Amino acid sequence: MKSILKLKSLVYLVSIIFISSCSNDDNNGPVTGPADGMPDVEMSDIADLAIATDDLTSLVAALTRAELVDTVKGTGPFTVFAPTNDAFATFLDENGFATLEDVPVDVLEQVLLNHVVAGKNLSSALTTTYISSSSTAGVDGKALSLFVDTSSGVKINGATVSTADVEASNGVVHIVDKVIGLPTIVDHAINNPALSELVGALTADGNTTFTDLLSDAEGKFTVLAPVNDGFAAFMNPNSSDINNVLSNHVIAGAALAAADLSNSYANTAAKNSDDDALSIYINTDDGVKFNGASAVAIADIVATNGIVHAVDQVIDLPTVVTFAVADPNFSTLVEALTTLTPSVDFVSVLSSQGGAGSDPFTVFAPTNDAFSALAAIPDEAGLIPVLQHHVIGGANIRSGDLTPDGTTTTPATLEGDSFTITLPGTDGNIANVVDGANNDGIGIDVVDVQAVNGVIHVLDKVLIPNTSN
Structure with a gap:
């Protein structure tokens, strides 16, 4: 399922690019000039740019198969992260598909849409943050999140931009070296360097219990992900089992967006000695806090199997006090x-x-x-x-x-x-x-x-x- 989701994200991106390129050619004025490896086409839209570029033929084929050409012919503007032919070949191989025709159309559509963002975002305007893709393959039909990392070059959910700022009449194209798969909660954690301590804790001593659980595309979770500074400050004062502490950051069975939160209690995956699920208190009087201490730093990071809220502190196991x-x-x-x-x-x-x-x-x-x-x-x-x-x-x-x-x-x-x-x-x-x-x-x-x-x-x-x- 994970492989299918990734393939779906790729197909969606291809279709968006194609549609955008076929939309109103004079929408945003003339192209300022071709980037390396891109055609010099006056007033080209995103689809035409893709069609005229030898290294994007797989993307065009995917857009066509997913019947997204008419969609991307809209006025936009769009930002499209366009995978190369090699990126598509790797994607098919990693997901067990011999050819593009083997990918289910509905999966391909969502994969392609995961490469398309509303608005024209030139590389100079990109910052390290989360943005929403056009894919609605997120949990409960929500738009998936993409993590933009500009700490060294530009990466989008781990895919590196190899050619940036190919401007078109209805947006801009950034060529990337990977197909951006539909992300699970674990994928989001791995892609964000600010969560590296969390990833290390989840996989310590070869333990894959959490990563297996939170990679389950059929699950539904709310994960409160402590940032690295939060882990550094946590001294585990009660010498609690670290796996149980990590479980205290997972609310299973519900994907709670910030708008869904209110002053209330929920159950986490952590347990007491009698195997009863521990509660967590959510307070929304001033921002969002959990158990009175850990505050949400970044809300609503949408994955296929849940929602992540990055928090500024590790949430220790609660006492009655x-x-x-x-x-x-x-x-x-x-x-x-x-x-x-x-x-x-x-x-x-x-x-x-x-x-x-x-x-x-x-x-x-x-x-x-x-x-x-x-x-x-x-x-x-x-x-x-x-x-x-x-x-x-x-x-x-x-x-x-x-x-x-x-x-x-x-x-x-x-x-x-x-x-x-x-x-x-x-x-x-x-x-x-x-x-x-x-x-x-x-x-x-x-x-x-x-x-x-x-x-x-x-x-x-x-x-x-x-x-x-």
Whole structure:
């Protein structure tokens, strides 16, 4: 499939070139002059330039087979990256095709379109960045991204421009030494030098688990790709398994563009010790941040099997404290756990993982609105047992562990009291809760926010313990 996708990208490019060359010949004025190896054709469009160039006959044949000639006859302007005959021959050989006729037409069309960009982009105007091709072979029918690398010459998704700035009446042609295949997520990572540390981590010790997974053309992924500086700054403070850390950058089953993101939780491919998928908190209040720290530097890099967002930091495995700090809905809870209760180091306790004795934790986290509903927040002596009544130590209790149609009495909280949870909930609640003081009307709004050292369920009211015992 990967080979077919690459071939499709090539065919599409050829067709675009041909169509553009056949479009209005006097669209953009006379050609300033032929480049080396190109014909001296006054007022030629892109298609005519390709037809008259001996080294682009395979491109013309591909455009013709894909029936894209009429398409590229449009007014444009277009920028076309035109593979040579040798490039096409290599492409066919690498993908197991004897001749151009063996390539499925629909694949060839998309490959060719992947060589065509809207607008007239002379080499002097190209910078190191991502641009969109005309191919809609990206995940969910999106336009594929092309990485332009101008650090040494000009490369487009790894294809080197050998002859630049062949101007035509409806755009410009840059001749390249490779067919630009339809890129998977791994292809994008390999082509961008700023992601070389990520590629190294993914393939360390000959491990191909990630590259095999993220090269799967049938998959659908959102990948948060740390740039090299982010890797350099990551000290792995918790000595976490690096493969699990890398998995924490992959959201499987969905290709989420920046426009699809909102303040919410998603599951990553990383796991806790019970093989539960870890959550990641997405915040879009000011740009896009993941787990409150790693920000998106480049968004919406589209591949055939997903979308990549380059991020500025490695996203470490989250603790329950990570989510409390990252989610602005818990700012009052964080204040209660820190500023209002200085005599107890709640943060250190709830950040612990692996051998701390009390983890994993099941935390029932009240929102800011839940705290606002209190007549008053207790003083430190009264607030400490209230906060402890929201935490169960030594258990990672997920919603699936509760009685599905009935009531579950929890293990004792850190304060000492238990409380009850009833499924299903009422009045829009996922579940109903009766706290240690026998207060009802408490609802669980969000469940199973999974950290590496425990799980969080979100409450709409603060739990009160039994103060008579």
